[in-house]
Amino acid sequence: xxxxxxxxxxxxxxxxxxxxxxxxxxxxxxxxxxxxxxxxxxxxxxxxxxxxxxxxxxxxxxxxxxxxxxxxxxxxxxxxxxxxxxxxxxxxxxxxxxxxxxxxxxxxxxxxxxxxxxxxxxxxxxxxxxxxxxxxxxxxxxxxxxxxxxxxxxxxxxxxxxxxxxxxxxxxxxxxxxxxxxxxxxxxxxxxxxxxxxxxxxxxxxxxxxxxxxxxxxxxxxxxxxxxxxxxxxxxxxxxxxxxxxxxxxxxxxxx
Numbered sequence: 536x537x538x539x540x541x542x543x544x545x546x547x548x549x550x551x552x553x554x555x556x557x558x559x560x561x562x563x564x565x566x567x568x569x570x571x572x573x574x575x576x577x578x579x580x581x582x583x584x585x586x587x588x589x590x591x592x593x594x595x596x597x598x599x600x601x602x603x604x605x606x607x608x609x610x611x612x613x614x615x616x617x618x619x620x621x622x623x624x625x626x627x628x629x630x631x632x633x634x635x636x637x638x639x640x641x642x643x644x645x646x647x648x649x650x651x652x653x654x655x656x657x658x659x660x661x662x663x664x665x666x667x668x669x670x671x672x673x674x675x676x677x678x679x680x681x682x683x684x685x686x687x688x689x690x691x692x693x694x695x696x697x698x699x700x701x702x703x704x705x706x707x708x709x710x711x712x713x714x715x716x717x718x719x720x721x722x723x724x725x726x727x728x729x730x731x732x733x734x735x736x737x738x739x740x741x742x743x744x745x746x747x748x749x750x751x752x753x754x755x756x757x758x759x760x761x762x763x764x765x766x767x768x769x770x771x772x773x774x775x776x777x778x779x780x781x782x783x784x785x786x787x788x789x790x791x
Contacts, residue, residue: 536631536656538700540739541568546704547591548741550662552631552655557581559630561650561662562702566595570602582630585609585619586664587647592702606630612646622648640666640690642683643673651693659697661745663690668701669743670709670726672754674788680781684757691755695746706730706740712790713753716765716783722750753783 537555540548543565550561551572559582563569573580580603583596587610596616600607607619608628615621622628624639628650635650643665650662665673666683667690675683710727717723726747730740749755756762757780766779766786773782 538655538660538698538742539572540700540741541572542704542739543568544591548700548702548704548739549595550700550702552660553578554631557631559584560599561700562586562592562664563595563599564589564591564593566598566602569595569599573603579603580605583607584628584630584635584650584662585615586649586662586666586702587644588613588615589644589665592664608650610646610648613644624648635662638689640664640686642666642675642678642686645677647678647686649690651697653694659694660700661690661693661697662700664702666690667699667748667752667754668703668709669699669706669730669740669748670713670723670752671705671787672752672784675784680784681777683784684777684780687754691745691749693745695744697745698742699744699748700742704734704739704741706743707734709787710751712787713751715790716753716762716786717756719761720751722747726751754780757783 539551543549549563552559558578558580560569561584583605609615609619611621611623622637626637628635633652635652638649640647640649652660733740758776763779766782767773770782
């Protein structure tokens with residue numbers, strides 16, 4: 536299997552997984568990068584996985600389905616281009632001969648889902664949409680801080696070697712914020728240098744992996760004393776771990 540992030544818009548990635556013959560794509564907000572890749576690689580699109588309803592993740596779904604006959608999978612409770620197979624937590628879906636577990640991860644949107652496969656070429660694979668980013672997490676447009684914290688902790692409980700396929704190239708800005716939270720985190724400092732080198736070459740920083748994210752992502756570390764202390768210093772009214780997460784998210788919203 537070959538895993539490819541297809542750039543779209545200014546900072547989106549449409550993930551493509553293919554075996555040299557057939558392909559699946561995740562969150563195709565724009566059909567053209569997918570159509571170009573299918574033609575370039577000589578592939579047939581079999582499946583489209585969608586994590587949430589935002590237009591930069593769904594805008595190309597109808598065109599691709601109509602052009603290829605691909606099966607579309609998406610969240611059970613969100614407005615989606617129809618027809619599709621609707622999914623929610625504890626469901627599974629089959630694509631490319633792989634079985635994906637569906638995880639409910641509300642927060643960014645109310646019905647956001649993620650797709651997890653325990654073994655793709657020897658390592659787990661997670662398509663997490665806009666819930667988890669490398670060094671960060673999605674904004675809370677429809678959910679609560681408590682919902683997003685629970686969603687992120689459910690993803691953080693997956694195996695260390697899980698490849699994290701986020702859908703935006705936000706890594707550098709996320710890591711600069713993370714350093715404001717944990718300036719003494721040497722893992723974070725080293726990872727920032729690696730990502731800066733990748734971006735200087737025009738290369739993606741993704742996929743990440745969960746072992747790394749637990750070391751450098753403040754939104755997965757909001758229960759740790761050092762991170763809670765940083766949140767408390769930013770907002771003296773913060774009282775608990777849920778409050779620490781909410782403080783971090785608002786701090787990131789305002790961070791420049």
